[in-house]
Amino acid sequence: MGIAEPILQKKFDELQAQVCKTWNGLEREAVIEIVRSADYAAYIIQCASEADNSLNAVARDELRLILLGVAPALATFLPLIKGGRGLPFGPAAPQTARWIDRMLFEFGTLARMRRFAALERYGLARSEMVDVATMRIEMNAGVGELMDVHAARWLTAETMRRVALMQGPTRDSAYVESLLDATSTVHDGWFINYEGHPELIETYRQRAMIDVLGCAEAEALPHDAMIGGRPFAEWRTLCVAALGRVFNHVAYASRLMTRFPALSIRNLLTVPVLRRDARAVWIEAGDQPKHANDTIAHLALDAQSIASWQHHHEIPAPFYVDVGGGWLLLPLFGGLLNPVCGLVRTLRLRHTRDWDKAVDGREVYFREDLKNHFGEPRFHVPDHGMTLRREDGSHITDVDAAILDRQTGDLALVQLKWPDIHGMSPKERESRRLNLLKANEWVDRVSSWVDGRSARRIAKALGMPDGASESKPPTLMVIPRYAARFTLNDHLDERACWVAWPEVVRMRTENKEAEAPLFDLHRDFKSGGSLASYSRPEDFTYKLRGLDVLVSAL
Known part of the structure; x- marks a missing residue:
């Protein structure tokens, strides 16, 4: 361990203590707003930027830092939730949203720096104090590793292209928009309300199939490998159904914003649901009643499962967030960022014996x-x-x-x-x-x-x-x-x-x-092959609660 880890841990403890004091007794409200911020960030990165291609690199990285802050923020609040019969869910106050975004940005910056510091244990970075208020972290550039990452992204895009070809032509966009408009309205002047439509469900299920099969995690186990009482292919199909509902919801929210520009997209993305109603949705979709609770549990994030995401420096990828009292939030960010990795992580942790047998x-x-x-x-x-x-x-x-x-x-x-x-x-x-x-x-x-x-x-x-x-x-x-x-x-x-x-x-x-x-x-590729040309990026300084962290690549 180098000098960076204990210093950054102290900064994290200070931030955690501050936000716990600020939201004492309002932990469920804090979790709701954290999920709203995460959904908004993922929506802008994955959906809105696709439409107008206006998101620059700096703005994208700021949103990613917000997402990196989700795991430590939820790890702070989820264990403190005591439940309650109702759920304090209403329109997001702009001032509160800005506060939560700043908190997540700070948590995310700390999360990134703590991962950089953790690399020092494996010879991939080194840290030093330049002065009492400035730390320098130098990291190995990792050109070869980045080349493999780019190749993996190419394979993801190629897989998605091939799946899309097998799906056949997509439905006419004007027709889809007409269905969205005919089956949706604004509830109480600020919230989303829609009936759904079979053709829309199938449209977004097909799109979800493309995204799911494009994930590397979708091939984590052989299709017929039994884990947790079901073949892996069946678990993967659950991700398709869950992501289809995410795409369906995003489409409705986007159309409402087009029709009613005065609405706040932040209010339209995150939806609460009673656990019993979520279970009924799965049963209606064809899941066996004896499996429905288990399905939700494997796709959900709660006070116990959040720790693993934070420990591994990952952005969580749930389809549900348990906020106690029989209530769940239906987040979008997990499905939009990676619709399979959350399930795969849960299967590996909960069914270790099945997993070890299946990987053979x-x-x-x-x-x-x-x-x-x-x-x-x-x-x-x-x-x-x-x-x-x-x-x-x-x-x-x-x-x-x-x-x-x-x-x-x-x-x-x-x-x-x-x-x-x-x-x-x-x-x-x-x-x-x-x-x-x-x-x-x-x-x-x-x-x-x-x-x-x-x-x-x-x-x-x-x-x-x-x-x-x-x-x-x-x-x-x-x-x-x-x-x-x-x-x-x-x-x-x-x-x-x-x-x-x-x-x-x-x-x-x-x-x-x-x-x-x-x-x-x-x-x-003899002995790994030659490395691509590398231009050393400029140094970047992160601001952390009275500490400047200068990050540079070797």
Whole structure:
């Protein structure tokens, strides 16, 4: 631990004590306004900016800091809620909204700085006091890691594009708007009221399907893996239904703002609901009555589950927030930001044994993905892994997959890595990095077993069909599902290519006619590949309760 963490912890404690004193006895009101601010920030980032494209980088980052403040703010107030029969829900006062936004911005700035400080534990940053009122945090730029992030974003966009094509043409926007207008009105001069419509429900369900399947978390487990008493595919379908309702609500709110510009969008986004009514909605949508309460519990945020989000420096992603007394809030920000990660986190934490059993099926799924992108008749990918043994029959190591290119004679022996997604947690990130580095031992063992033999001889030894080259050796590949290049200057054995799965998909999608794709991958990603050009960003100073924090990238 460096000097930054204890100093920032003290600043956090001071802020927490201040806001608790200010909202003493009004904790439920505080949570309502926090969710309203989060919904507004997510709405502007994800929806309003899509329409006019006017949100600049500075404004976007300010909204993101508000969202980063949600976890510590809710962790402050949710445990203090004592419930009550009613719910103090009314129009948001502009002065209160501004106060809550400032509080969340300060919590969010502290959350970002505390994550930067936590990176120091893993050699990714260093901190020092310049003077009594100024701290400097220098961080590793992480160019390689950023390259993997960009590749993952490309794969998300490509997946969404393909799902959208399968959905077919969308409904005419003018017709959709007419349905929205015909089935909605303003309640009590400030709130939203709508009846809904079957065509609208289906329209936004289809859109939700695109977004859900575009999330990396949507493939966290095999479709048929049983967890918490249901197959993972069924859990994912619940996210589609919940996100469809979010999109439906956002559409109604946006249309009301168009028709009645004097309304406040902040008042239209967040809606309260009794738990029993939320349960009835799920049953009406087809969820079994015995499962409905469990469905809500897995999609909800409460005083117990908020701690994990704060600990891992994440923005929460719920479809419900429990405010006690049988009342729930229906937030939009979780679904708009990531409609699957909240559920996946809950499944992993609540059903650890099921989860650990289910992840064993990822390798089979990964091989099927390889076969989809390296298909017959040109390529051959066995539908099983292979075991390498010494002459005495003792075990050397396993080869998770192999790819034979009959056109070029190239043969690749592959180790597949599919860890859980680590998100913003430095601790989880370090675990994934160390797990990846274990593949160095695999590369060494396989290289020793190959021992200069040709691709043809190796293919024959592994029971693969003819077509491998007699003049070329096999190549070795380590393919992690998400990240192959971490920030530290790790040694990745240069006898193998280390390439994240999104990069493989991008190469096979954008260069379908490549003459020698296996050779190209090995050339471009040998030992992780070369880094993109990097322009050091300007230093930035964050203001924290009497302390200036100067952040710079090395």
